[in-house]
Amino acid sequence: MSDIMRPMSIGHLMNWALSEYKKKGSIFGIDKLVHYTSGQALPIYEEKIESPFGPAAGPNTQLAQNIIASYVAGSRFFELKTVQVMDGAELSACVAKPCITAGDECYNCEWSTELYVSQAYAEYVKAWVVCKILAKELGLGNPDGFVFNMSVGYDLEGIKSEKVNTFIDDMIEAKDTEVFKECINWALENVDSFENVDADYIKSISSNISSSITESTLHGCPPDEIERIATYLITEKHLHTFIKCNPTLLGYEYARKRLDELGFDYVAFDDHHFVEDLQWDDAIPMLERLMALTKEKGLEFGVKLTNTFPVDVAAKELPSEEMYMSGRSLFPLSIHLAKLLSEQFDGKLRISYSGGVTIYNIREMFDAGIWPITMATNILKPGGYERLSQISEKFMECGTERFHGTDTKAIAALDDAVASDELYKKPVKPLPERHMEKELPLFDCFTAPCRNGCPIAQDIPAYLEAMTEGDATKALDIILERNALPFITGTICPHHCGDKCMRNYYEETLHIRETKYAAADAAYETVLKNIAKPEARTDKKVAVIGGGPAGLSAAMFLSRAGVPVTVFEKSENLGGVVRNVIPDFRIKREDIEKDVALCKAYGAEFVTGKEVASIKALKEEGYTDVIVAIGAWKPGNAHLQYGGAFDAVEFLADAKNEKIEVVLGKNVVVLGGGNTAMDVARAAIRVKGVENVRLVYRRTRRYMPADEEELREAIEDGVQFMELLAPIGVENGQLKCSVMELGEADESGRRAPVDTGKVEYVPADTVIAAVGENIDGTLYEDMGVELDRKGRPVVDANMMTSVEGVYAAGDSRRGPATVVEAIADASKAAAAIAGISYEKYAEANVAEDSAKYIAKKGYQSPDLTEMPDKRCLGCSTVCETCADVCPNRANVAIKVAGKCQEQVIHVDGMCNECGNCAVFCPYAGRPYKDKFTLFWSEEDFTNSENEGFYCEENGEIHLRLDGKVEKTDINGIRTISADAAAVIETIQKDYSYLMK
Template sequence: MSEIMRPMSIGHLMHWIMSEYEQKKSIFGIEKIVKHENGQALPIYEEKIESPFGPAAGPNSQLAQNIVAAYVAGSRFFELKTVQVMDGADLAACISRPCIIAGDECYNCEWSTELYVPQAFAEYVKAWVACKLIAKEYNLGDPDAFVFNMSVGYDLEGIKSPKVDKYINDMIEAKDTEVFKECINWALEHVNEFKNVDEEYIKNISSNVSNSITESTLHGCPPAEIERIATYLITEKHLNTFIKCNPTLLGYEYARKRLDGLGFDYIAFDDHHFLEDLQWADAVPMLHRLYDLCQEKGLEFGVKITNTFPVDVTRNELPSNEMYMAGRALFPLSIHVARLLTDEFQGKLRISYSGGATIENIKELFDAGIWPITMATNILKPGGYQRMSQIADELMECGSERFSGVNVAALAAIDDGVEAKAMYRKPVKPLPERHVDKKLPLFDCFNAPCRNGCPIEQDIPAYLQAMVDGDAKKALEIILERNPLPFITGTICPHHCGDKCMRNYYEETLHIRETKLAAASQAYNEILPALKAEGSVAGKKVAIIGGGPAGLAAAAFLSRAGVAVTVFERKEQLGGVVRNVIPEFRISADSIDKDVELCKAYGAEFKLGAEVTSVKALKAEGYTDVIVSIGAWKPGRSPLAYGEVTDALEFLMEAKKNGASMNIGKDVVVLGGGNTAMDVARAAKRLPGVENVRLIYRRTKRYMPADEEELQLAIEDGVEFLELLAPVGAENGKLKCSVMELGAPDASGRRSPVDTGRTEEYPADTIIAAIGETIDTSLYAELGVEMDAKGRPVVDANMMTTEAGVYAVGDSRRGPATVVEAIADSAKAAAAIAGISYDKYAEENVAADEKLYTAKKGVQSRDTGKTPDDRCLGCPTVCEVCTDVCPNRANVAIHVPGKCKAQIIHVDGMCNECGNCEVFCPYKGGRPYKDKFTLYWSEEDFLDSTNEGFLSLGGTQVKVRLDGKVETVDVVGETDLSADAVAVIRTVLKDYAYLIH
C-alpha cells in the first residue's frame, strides 16, 4: 500500500548499497559521491563533523536510505526526524496526502516520523552502522566525523513515556538493542564481501548513536512546558540540547510587513499563532536560564532557527486547512530571529540554522559563525540530495575550530541584505504553469518540457547543445527547420518555453530566446546564401494574403518545400505589426529585415502595395489554396462611457513613424494590462513633453496579462501603475475611474475586483486604449466562412476554414496573439497543403550522451549570464526528476536493454505518498508514485494498491497488474504482456535484483 513505508533490513540495505555501487558507482541514485580527504573536521559536542551541514528533521531524515543518501552526498550533521508519543498508524491517519509541495517556497502538512517509534529507532541505527561501513569501505572520510542529532516533541509527558524514553536511552547507548546487534552481526557475517572493512573495525563501531537532541516545540506549546522539557533533557538525560524557535517570536506585524515587502503578500495567516506561541519576552529569560544550566552541566546549548511557519491553505495547495511554510520565504523571517537572538546573547548563543539555506547563502551563514546548517526544501527540489554535493565542495575547507560565537556584524549584514537579493523576492506575477499538458506515460516518459511549451515545438535542447559545442551554423539550421523568423522571435518572443524549463527549480530558466538570437546573428551570413527550395510540389499554387509574421512563415515553409507561393501585402514593407507597430527600442528594423530575407530565400514571390479584397478572385486566378494572414488591426470598442480614446495600434504606428514631432500632452493615461499596454506606456514615456504616464487596470499588477518581463521593463522605465481602477469616462482633461477592491478568493486563490462605489479622477491629456484589437472579417464574409462567438473564423486542426482550400492563420484567426503562435498556425497550414514534416532534427533531442547531463544534476549555477548557456539538463535524454526529488528513493531509474533511455520503476514499499514527485514531474497531473510501473515487495501491498506493476514470486515468475488485468506469468516464456512491461520486469530480475525485498 503506497503510503505505508516498509523499512529495509540491514541486509537488504547493504546489499542495495554495495550492488549499486559495484554496478554504477552510485548509491541510492547519488552519483556525485563526496569524499572528505583533507583531514578537517569541526568539533561539536564530544564529536566532530567533516562538514557543517545536513538534512533537517523531515522527509530526508526519516528512513535509513534517506540518511545514507545524504551522507554519500557530503552531509555530516543529521537532524533525525522528530519522534513523539503519537506514532505509526495513529499519526499517519492525521496526515493528509499528498503532504508536500515544494514548487517554489515549500509547504507541508506533516511533522514527525510516520513510523512507530521502535521502527524509527531501528532506521536510525541501521543508517548509523551503514554510514560507518561505507565511510571506511569507499574511503568517504573519517568514519567518526559525522553526528546524529535526535529530535523529540512535543510535551514532557509524551517524552517521558516508556517508548520515547526508551528511544532516547537507546540512541545514547544502543549496544544492547536487537537492531544494533543485528547490524553488527550482519557485517561480521559478510566481512568477506568488503575490501577495506575488517572484523576489528566492525567490532569497534560505536554504539553511542547520539548524545545531542533538538527539542521540537509544536506551535502553541507553553513556554513553561518548553523549559521543563529542555531542563529534563539536560539534567536527566545529560544531552547537548537545541531548542527550536519559531518565526512567531517576531510578532505578527513584523512578519506580515516583511513578507508583504518581498512579494509574499498572498501567503495568508492571522495573528493567533503569534499570540499562542512562545513570546519574545518569555523566550529570552528562558534561553538565558537554559544556557547557564548547560554551562553548569558541561553541555552545549543552542537554538534551532527556525521551525516551519504555519499559514492558511487558500488555493488548494494541500488537502488540509493549515500547512507549514519553509524554504526561501522562510529565510527573511528566520535570519531576523537569528539576528535578534545573536544581539541578545552578544554572539555567544549557538545557532543551528534551518530556513531557506541553499548554495547561495550557506557559505555566508557559516562564515558568520552559524552552524550546523540543515535543510529540507532545498533538497526536495530537482537535483535532490545531489545538491548537497555542491554544498560539500563549497564548505570543504571548513577548518577544525570549535564554535567560538556568531559574528554579530556579519549576521546583521546578511539580514540587512535580504531585500536586495532576488532569491528572497517573489516575482510580481504568479509563477506560470510549469507542466506540459500531456498524460504521464507508463514507460518512455522522458521529454523536453521546453519543446512542449513552445507553440512550434522548437528543437530547443538540440540547438542549445549545438551552441555549447560552438556550432552556430548547425544551431541555426535546427532553428530554421521549425522557425523561419529567428531574429524576431529571438528578440520579442514571450519565450514561454522557458516557463517549462526544469532550470527554473535550480535558479532561473535557460536563456533560450537569447541563444536563438545569438545563433541567428553568428550564422546568418553563412546560412543565407545556401538556402533554397528542397524539392518541387506539382499541382499546388498558393496565395498568402498578408506579409506579417504569419504570412512570412507560411511563405518560407511552403517555398522551401517547392510549392509555388505568392504573398500579397497591402503595405510597402513586409513585417506586419512587428514592422509597423512594435517600438524600435524593442526590435530593430535590421532584425526584421534579416528575417524577411530568410523567408524570401526559398523563392516565394512577394507583391507589395497589393491589397486583396476577394479570395474568390484569387481562386479564379488559379490559386489552389489561399492562406489568410491579415492580422488583427481593427480597433476594439472604447472602454469609456464618454470621452475620446486613441487606439493603441494607431498610437504605436504614429510614434514609430513620427515620434519626435508628436505632441500628446504632459499627462498620458494607458488603459489595459497586456504586453501591448506596456509597449504603449513605454513608448509614451519617450515622447517629447510627456511627464507622466499612468497605466490604469481594474485588477492588481499580479493579475495583469502582461508577461513578467514586460511588466518589469515598464516599471523600470518609470511608468506609474494605478491598480484597482475601472475607467468610466473622460472630460475636461480628466479621467474618471471607479475604485475597485479585491473580493474573496475563488477556488484558485484569485480575488476578483469588486466596485466600492467610490470614484477618483486623474489628469489625462491623452488616453490610449490597449484592450485588444479585432479581426476584419470582410474576406471571410465573402466566402460565408463560419465564425465563432468572438468573431473569429472556425478552423480545423490544419487551420482550414469551413471553406475548402482557405486557411486562416495568426492574428487573423486568433485575434491579437504572439509571433510564435502565428508561426505555429502557418506551419500547420503549410503541412496540410504540402505534406511537410518538421522532424528533421527531432532525434537530436534524445541522441545525446546521458553523462553530458547527469553531471549537471544538483548543480546550481553561480553564473546564469554565461554565453552560450550550458546549463541545459537534457530532459529528453535524461529526465529522471522524480528519482531526484523523492526523499525515500522510491523512484528508481533503470537501464533496459533495447531502450535508448532509462525507465522509471516505482518501489512501493519505500513510498509514503508525500506527492513531491508529482510537483516536479513535467507532465501536468503526472503522479509517478501512482502512474509509473511499480515494484511491490509483498502480496498484501500488491492487493492494496491500484498501481500497474509487478510482484516477484521467485525465479522468473511474477504477478502483474497491467491494463486493469491481474495475472501470474513467467516473463521468460510466452506472454501477452506488452513488450515494454516484459523488458522492464526482466531487467529488474536480472540486473537490479537488489531492488527486490
Template sequence: MSDVMHPMPFDQLMDWILSEYHTRGTIFGISRMPRRDPGSARPIFNGRLETPFGPAAGPNTQLAQNLVASYVAGARFFELKTVQKMDGEELAACVNKPCILAGDEGYNCEWSTELTVADARDEYIHAWVACKLLARELGLGDPDGFVFNMSVGYDLEGIKTPKVDGFINDLKDASGTVAFNEAIAWAKANLDRFDNVDETFVDSITPHVSESITESTLHGCPPDEIERIATHLICEKGLNTYIKCNPTLLGYETARGLLDSLGFSYIVFDRHHFDEDLQWADAVPMFQRLAALCRERGLEFGVKLTNTFPVDVTRGELPSEEMYMSGRSLYALTLTLAQRISHEFDGKLRISWSGGADALNIRGLVDAGIWPVTMATTVLKPGGYERFSQIAYAFAQQDCYRFDGVRVAAVDALVEDMHQNARYKKPIKPVPSRHIDQRLPLMDCFTAPCRHDCPIHQDIPGYLRAVEEGRFADALSIVLQRNALPFITGTICPHTCGISCMRNYYEEHVHIREFKLEAARRGLAEVLPELEAAPAVEGKKVAVIGGGPAGLSVASFLSRAGVDVTVFERQKTLGGVVANVIPDFRIAAESIANDIELCRAYGAKFELGTDVRSAQDLLEKGFTDVVVAIGAWAPGHPVIEGAQMLDALEFLQQFKADPASCMLGTDVAVVGAGNTAMDVARAAKRVPGVKNVRLVYRRDRRNMPADEEELALALEDGVEFLELLSPKALEGTTLTCDVMRLGEPDASGRRRPEPTGETREVVATSVIAAVGERVEPSVYKASGVLLDQRGLPEVDDTLQTSVAHVYAVGDCRRGPATVVKAIADAATVTEALCGYDFDFCSASNIEADYDRPLAGRATLTQEVESLVKSRCLGCATACETCCEVCPNRANVAVRVPGLRQRQVVHVDGMCNECGNCAVFCPYEGGRPFRDKLTLFWTREDFDSSHNSGFLPVGEVEGSEYLVRLNGEVATYDVDNPACGLPKAVRLTIVATRDEHPYLFER
C-alpha cells in the same frame, strides 16, 4: 500499495548499498560522493563535523536509506526526524496525503516520524552503522566525522514516556539494542564484501549514536513548559541542547510586512499563533538561563532557527486546513530573526539554521558563524540529495574552526542582500502550471517539456547543445526547421518553453530565447547563402494576403517546400505589427530585416503596396489557394463611450516613426494591462514632455494578462500601476474611475472585479486605450467567409475557412496573439497544402548515453545569464525527476537492455505517498508513485494496490511473476518473449530481476 513504509532489515540495506555501488558506481542513485579530508572537521559537542550541514528533521531523515544517501552526498550533520509519544498507525491516520508541496517555497502537513518510535530508533542505528562502514570502505572521510542530532517533542509528559525516554537512552548508548548488535554481527559476518573494513574497525564502531538533541514544541506551548523540557534534557539526560524557535518570535506585523514586501502577500495567516507562541520578552531571559545551565554542566546550548511557519490552506494546496511553510519565503523570516537574536546576544548565542538554505546562500550563513545548517526544501526539489554534493565541494578542506560566535555585521549584510536579491522575491504574477497536458505513461516517460509546450515544437535541446558546442550554423539550421523567424522570436517571443523548463526548480528557466537569438546572430552569415527551395511542387500556386509574421512564415515554409508563393502586402514594408508598431527599444530593425531576408531566401515573391480586397480576386487570377494573414489592426471597443482616447496601435506607429511628434502632455493614463499596454506605457515614458505614466486596470497586477517579463520591464521604466480601477468618465484632464475589489473567479480563472461604490480621479493629459485590438473583417466579408461571434473566421483542422482553398492564419484567425503562434499556424497550413513534414527534425539531438544530461543535474548556479553554458538538464534524454526527488528512494531508474531509455520502477514498500514525485513530474496529473510500473515486496501489498506492477512467485531469481496491467492480474513467465506481456514491461521486469536483485525484499 499503501502509504505505510516498510523499513529494510540491515542486511537488505547493506546488500542494496554494496551491490548498487559495485555494479553501478552509485548508492541510492547518488553518483557524486565528495571525499573529505579527515583533518578538515569542525569540533562540535564532543565530536567532529567534516561539513557543517545536512538534512533537517523531516522526510529526508526518516529512513535509514535517506540518511545514507545524505551522507554519501556530503552531509555530515543529521537532524533526525522528530519522535513523539504518538507514532505508527495512530500518527499516520492523522497525516493527510499528499503531505509535501515543494514546487517553489515549500509546504507540508506532516510533522513527526510515521514509524513507531522503536522502528525509528532502529532506522537511525542502522544508518549510523552503515555510514561508519561506508566512510571507511569508500574513503569518504573520517568514520567519526559526522553527528546525529536527535529531535523530540512535543511536551514534557510525552518526552518522559517510556518509549520516548527509551529512545533517547538507546541513541545515547545503543550497545544493548538488537538493532546495533545485529548490524555489527552482519558486518563481521560479511567482511569478505569489504576491501577496507576489518573486524578491528567493526569493533571500534561506537554505540553512542547521539549526544545532542533539538527540542521541538508545538505552536502555543507555554514558555515555562519549553524551559522545563530543556532543563530535563540538559540536567537529566546530559544532552547538548538546541531549542527550536518559531518565526512567530518576530511578531505579526514584522512577519506580515516582510512577506508582503517580497511578493508573498498571498500567503494567509492570522495573529493567533503570534499571540499564543513564545514571546520575545520571555525568550531572551530563558535562553540566558539555559545557556548558563549548559555551561555549568560542560554542555553546548543554542537555538534552532527556525521551525516551519503555519499558514492557511486557501487554494487546495494540501488536504488540510493548515500547512507549514518552508523554503525561500522562510529564509527571509529566519534570517530576520537570526539578525535580531545576534544583536540581542552580541553574537554569543549559538544558532543552528534551518530555513531556506541552499547551495547559493549556505556559504554566507556559515561564514557568518551560523552552523550547523540543515536543509529540507532544496533537497526535495529536482536534483535531490545530490544537491548536497555541490555544497560539500564548496567548503574548503581546511575549514575546521570551532564555533567562536556569530558575526553580527555579516548577518546584517545577509539581511540587506535578502531584501535586494531577486531569488527571495516572488514573481509579480502567479507561477503558471509547469506540467505538459499529457498523461504520464507507464513506460518511456522521458520528455522535453520545453519542446512540448513550444507552439511550434522546436528541437530546443538540440539547438541549445549546438550553441554550447559553438556550432552556430547547426544551431540555426535546427531552429529554421520549424521556425521561420529566429531573430524576432529570439527577441520578443513570450517563451512559454521557459515556463515548463525543469530548470525553474533550480534557479530560473534556461534562457532558451536568448540562445536562439545567439544561434541566429552567429550562424546567419554561414546559413543564409545555403538556403534554397526544394524541387517545385506542380499544380500549386499560393497567394498570401499580409506580410507580417504570419504571412512571412507561410511564405518561408511553402517556398522551401517548393511551392510557388506570392505575398501581397498593403504597406511599403514587410514585417507587419512587429516592424511598424513594436518599439525599437524592444526589437531592433536589423533583427526584423534579418528574418525577412531568411524568408525571402527560399524564393518566395513579394508585392508591396498592394491592397487585396478579396481572396476571390486572387483565386480568379490563377492562384490555387489563398492564405489570409492580416494582423489585428482594428481598434478595440471603446473604453468609455464618446470619450476621446488615443488608440494604442496608432500611438505606437506614430511613436516608432517620430517620438517627438507625439503630443501627450505631462500625465499619461494607459487603459489596459496586456503586453500591448506595457509597450504603450513604456513608449509613453520616452515621449518628450511626459512626466508620469499611469497604467489603469480593473484587477490587481497579479491578475494582469501581460507576461511577467513585460510587467517587470514596465515597472523598471517607472510606469505607475493603478490597480483595481475601472475607467468611468473622462472630462478634460480628469479620468474618473470606479474603485474595484476582487470577487469570485470568472471563466478565465481570475477573480472577477466588482465595484465598491467608491470612485477615484486620475490626472490624465492624454488617455491611451490598449484593450482588445480586433481584426478588420472586410477581406473575409468580401470573400464570403463565415465568421464567428467574435468576427473571426470559422476554420477546420487545416485552418481552411468555410470557403474552399481560402485559409486563415495568425491574428486574423485567433485574434491578437503571439508571433510564435502565427508560425505554428503557418506550419499547419503548409502541411495541409503540400504535405510538408515538420516531424523529421523533432528528435534530432537525443543522445544514446546518459552521462551528459545526468552530469548537469543537482547543481545550482549564479551564472544564469551566460550564453556559454545553457544549464539544460537534458530532459529529452533522461527525465528521472521522480527518482531524484523521492526522499525515500522509492523510484529507481532501471537500465533495460533492449530499450533505448532507462525505465522508472516504483518500489512500493519504501513509499509513504508523500506526493513529492507528483509535484515535479512534468506530466499533468502525473503521479509516479501510482502511475509507474511498481515492484511489490509482499502479496498483501500487491493485493491492496491498484498499481500496474509485479511480484515474484516464489524465488526472485525465478521466471514466474504475478503481474497486474490495466487492472488485469495474471502470472507470466517473464523469460518467455511470447508470454503475452508488452515488450517494455517484460524486459523491465527481467532487468530489475537480473541487474537490480537488491530491490527485492529478502
C-alpha cells in the same frame, strides 16, 4: 500499499548500496559521492563533523536510505526526523496526502515520523552503522566525522512516555538493543563483502548513536512547558540541547510586512499563532536560564532557527486547512530572528539554522558563526540530495575550531541584504504552469518539456547542443526547420518554452531565446548564402494574404517545399505588426529585415502595396489554396461611458514612424494590462513633454496578462501602476475610475475584482486604450467562412476554415497573438497544403551520451550570463526528476536493453505518497501513482491500484496492467506487454537488489 513505508533490513540496505555502487558507481541514486580528505573537522559536543551541514528533521531523515543518501552526498550533521508519542498508523491517519509541495517556497502538512517510534529508532541505527561502514569501505572520510542529532516533541508528558523515553535512552547507548546487535552481526557475517572493512573495525563501531537533541514543540506550547522539557533533557538525559524557536517571535506585524515587501503577499496567515506562541519577553530570560544550566552541567546549548511557520491553505496547495511554510520565503524571517538573538546575547548564543539555506548563502551563514546548518526545501527540489555534493565543495576546508560565538555584524549584513537580493523576492506575477498537459506514460516518459511549451515544438535541445559545440550554422539550420523568423523570435518571443524548463528549479530558465538569437546572428550570412531554391511543384499554387509573421512564415515553409507562393501585403513594408507597431526599443529594424530576407530566399513572390479585397478573386486567378494571415488592426472597445481614448496600435504605429502630431500632455493614462499596454506605456514615456505615464488596471499587477518580463521592463522605465481601478470615463483632464478590491480566490487562485462603490480620479491629458484589437472579418464573410461568436474563423487542426482550400493563420485566426503562435499556425497550414514534415532534426533532441547531463544534476550554476548557455539538463535524454526529488529514493532509473533512455521504476515499499515527485514531474502526472511499480509483497500489490508487479519466490509474477490482474511467468508477461516484460527481466537480472 503506496502510503505505507516498509523499512528495509540491514542486509537489504547494504546489498543495495554495495551492488548499486559496483554496477553504477552510485548509492541510492547519488552519483556524486563526496570524499573529505583534508583531515579537517569541526568539534561539536564530544564529537566532530567534517562539514557543518546536512538534512533537517523532515522527509530527508525519516528512513535509513534517506540518511545514507545524504551522507554519501556530503552531509555530516543529521537532524533526525522528530519522534513523538503519537506515531505509526495513528499519526499517519492525521496527515493529509499529498503532504509536500516544494515548487518554489515549500509547504508541508506533516510534522513528525509516520513510522512507529521503535521503527524510527531502528532506521536511525541502521543508517548509523551503514554510514560508518561506507565511510571506511569507500574512503568517504573519517568514520567518526558525522553526528546524529535527535529531535523530539511535543510535550513533556509525551517525551517521558515509555516509547519516547526508551527511544532517547537507546539512542544514547544502543549496544544492548536488538537492532544494533543485528546490524553488527550482519556486518560480521558478511565481512567478506568488503575490501577495506574488517571484523575489528566492525566491532569498533560506536554504539553511542546520539548525544544531542533538538526540542521541537507545537505552536501554542506555553513557555514554562518549553523550559521544563529542556530542563528535563539537560538534567535527566544529560544531552546537548537545542530549542526550536518559531518565526512568530518576530510578531505578526513584522512578519506580514516583510513577506509583503518581498512579493509573498499572497501567503495567508492571521495573528493567532503570534499571540499564542512563545513571546520575546518570555523567551529571552528562559534562554538565559537554560544557557546557565547547560554550562553548569558541562553541556552545550543553543537555539534552532526556525521551526515551522504556519499559514493557511488558500489556493488548494495541499489537502489540509493549515500548512507549514519553508524555503526561500522563510529565510527573511529566520535570518532576522538570528540577527535579533545574536544582538541580544552579544554573539554568545549558539544558533543552529534551517530556513531557506542554499548554495548561494550557506558559506556566508557559516562564516557568520551560524552552524550546524540543515536544510529540507533545497534538497526536495530537482537535483535532490546531489545538491549537497556541490555544497560540500565549499567546506572541504571547514577548519577545526569549536564554536566561539556568532558574528553579529555579519548576520546583520545578511539580514540587510535580503531586501535587494532577487533570491528572496517573488516574481511580480504568479509562476507559470510548469507541467505539460499530457498524461505521464507508464514507460518511456523522457521528453523535452521546453519543446512542449513551444507552439512550434522547436528542436530546442538539438540547437542548444549545437551551440555548445560551437556550430552556429548547424544550430540555425535546426532552428529554421520549424521557425521562419529566428531574429524576431530570438528577440521578442514570450519564450514559454522557458516556463517548462527544469532549470527554473535550479536558478532560472535556460536562455533559450537568447541562444536562438546568437545562432541567427552568428550564422545568418552563411546560411542565407547556402540556401538553394528548390524545384518548383506544379500541383499547387498558394496565395497568402498578409505579410506579417504568419504570412512570411507560410511563404518560407511553402516555397522551401517547392510550392509557388505569392504574398500580398497592403502596406509597403513586410513584417506586419512587428515591423510597423512594436517599438524600436523592443526590436531592431535590421533584425526584422534579416528574417524577411530568409523568408524570401526560397523563391516566394511578395507583392506589397496591394490590398486583397476578395478570396474568390484569388481562386479565380488560379490559386489552389489561400492562407489569410492579416493582422488584428481593428480597435478594441475601451468601454468608457464618456470621453474618448486613442487606439493603442494606432499610437504605437505613429510613435514608431515618428508621426505623433498631437501633444500628449504631461499625464498619459494607458488602459489595459497586457503586453501591448506595456509597449504603449513604455513608448509614451519616451515622448517629449510627457512627465507621468500611469497604467490603469482593475486587478493588481499580479493578475495582469502581461508577461513578467514586460511588467518588469515597464516598471524599470518608470511607468506607474494604478491598480484596482476600473475606468468609467474621461473629462476635463481627469479619468474617473471605480475603486475595486479583490474578492475571494477561485479554484485557480485568481481573485475577481469587486466594485467597492468608491471612485478615484487620475490625471489624464491623454488616454490610450490597449484593451485588445479585433480582426476585420470582411474577407471571411465575403467567402462564406463560418465564424465564431467573436467573429473569428472556425478552423480544423490544419488551420483550414469551413471553406475548402481557405486557411487562417495568426491574428486572423486567433485575434491578437504572439509571433510564435503565428508561425505555428502557418506551419500547420503549409504542412496540410504541401505535405510538409518538420521532423528532420527530431532525433537530435536525444543525445547519445547521457553522462554529461548526469554530471549536471544538482549543480547550481554561479554564472547565468554565459553564452551559449550550457546549463541544459538534457531532459529528453536523462530526466529522472522524480528519482531526484524523492526523499525516500522510491523512484529508480534502470537501464533496459533496447531502450535509449533509462526507465523509471517506482518501488512501492519505500513510498509514503508525500507527492513531491508529482510537483516536479514535467507531465501532468504523479510518478508515485502512474509509473510502473515494483511491489515487495502480495499484500501491498493487492491493496494498490498502481500498474506494476510482484514476484513470488517460485517465479510466478503478479502483474497489473490496464486495471487487469494476471498471475503468470515471464513468458506470459511477454505476450501481454513487451515493455513490462523487459523491465521485469532487467530488474530480476541486473537490479535484484531492488527487490526485498
